[in-house]
Amino acid sequence: MMLDAARRLIAPSRRSDVPPFMVMDVMAAAAKIEAAGGRVIHMEVGQPAAAAPRAAREAARKALDSGPLGYTETLGIASLRARIARHYQETHGVAVPVERVIVTTGSSAGFILAFLSMFETGDRVAVATPGYPPYRHILRALGCEPVPVETTSATRFALTGAMLKAAHAKTPLAGVLVASPANPTGTMMTGEALAELIGVAEGLGIRVISDEIYHGLDYAFPAVSAAQFSDRAVIINSFSKYFCMTGWRIGWMIAPEPLVRPIERLQGNLAISVPTLSQIAAQAAFDGRAELEAIKHGYEENRRILVEGLPRAGLDKFLPVDGAFYLYADVSRFTNDSLDFAKRMLQEAGVAATPGVDFDPTDGAHHLRFCYAGSAADMHEAVERIGGWLKRG
């Protein structure tokens, strides 16, 4: 009895019981191989190999040497918010009032702020499967209910208005989360598809969150923003991917006007403000376009190497490689257990990839996600290694 009482004093809450990333197992195994002197081609971690653009690093260096770097306004440094607003005019031809721009600690913090400001506990939010797992896990930790909706190649692995209607008819939804380009699939929604989904959602009273973190990394066709179709949708974005600033932990959101003050209150209480050095660097990153476009062209070349090379190596089934820096390969010809397959590919071929089970509890056992944000030389070597390994059986 005493023991039980003592145990309760140190027991974690039920809401903290979110699943870990299985890819961590693959990363740990890769680190072991490297510690023993082996070479691993890393295609498991979804981040750019390149550093932040030079302009961002120089601005940060200057700020470090000259200022106290105190807190900033909770919604972000005014000049950075204005620069982000201008970005929508330049990229999408949409006027986004600067008052609706909120700087966040990566898009990860954006999700917490969006979910807290939009939903009550118990609210149901539709998310596509396969999809980025933290959508589900953050919702769950905050007391909301993620509603996974299976997608297929028929819709480019995106939710449609019809799918949303069907899910809503079963049990009412309060929200829907869309992502294009998407992780892990690397597929994109066309402008028509996104407009249709937003139209249906808003017609049903379902609030839309659009994760646009992979914007800028579009190859098949230009990515469209939910801002082009609605000023009621909440848009989440980040400097992590296109701008190569994962570790700087900086992102932004565009919120409808009535949500801005609640989000300001939440962020003020949860974090006071966003790291000042990162805000300064992020604003300067907009001046690093030439460098960033060159990096993007590198991804395009990597994409070409994999799309041509992997079928020759034996991996001939994958989803349309539209954007972001992911290729989602169907490995059902070889396995029913993508985690085991990923571990063996790492041990025997020295190529690390992410098992699909991280993104899709059902069909993920048949898929592997490859990140192609590394070097072209690594892509060529990965194709050779995988080909040799699959041929050896």
Ligand SMILES: Cc1ncc(COP(=O)(O)O)c(C=O)c1O
């Ligand atoms: C689809 C998607 N959304 C959001 C994030 C979170 O990124 P960050 O918090 O660095 O902006 C990631 C990171 O991999 C992602 O893949």
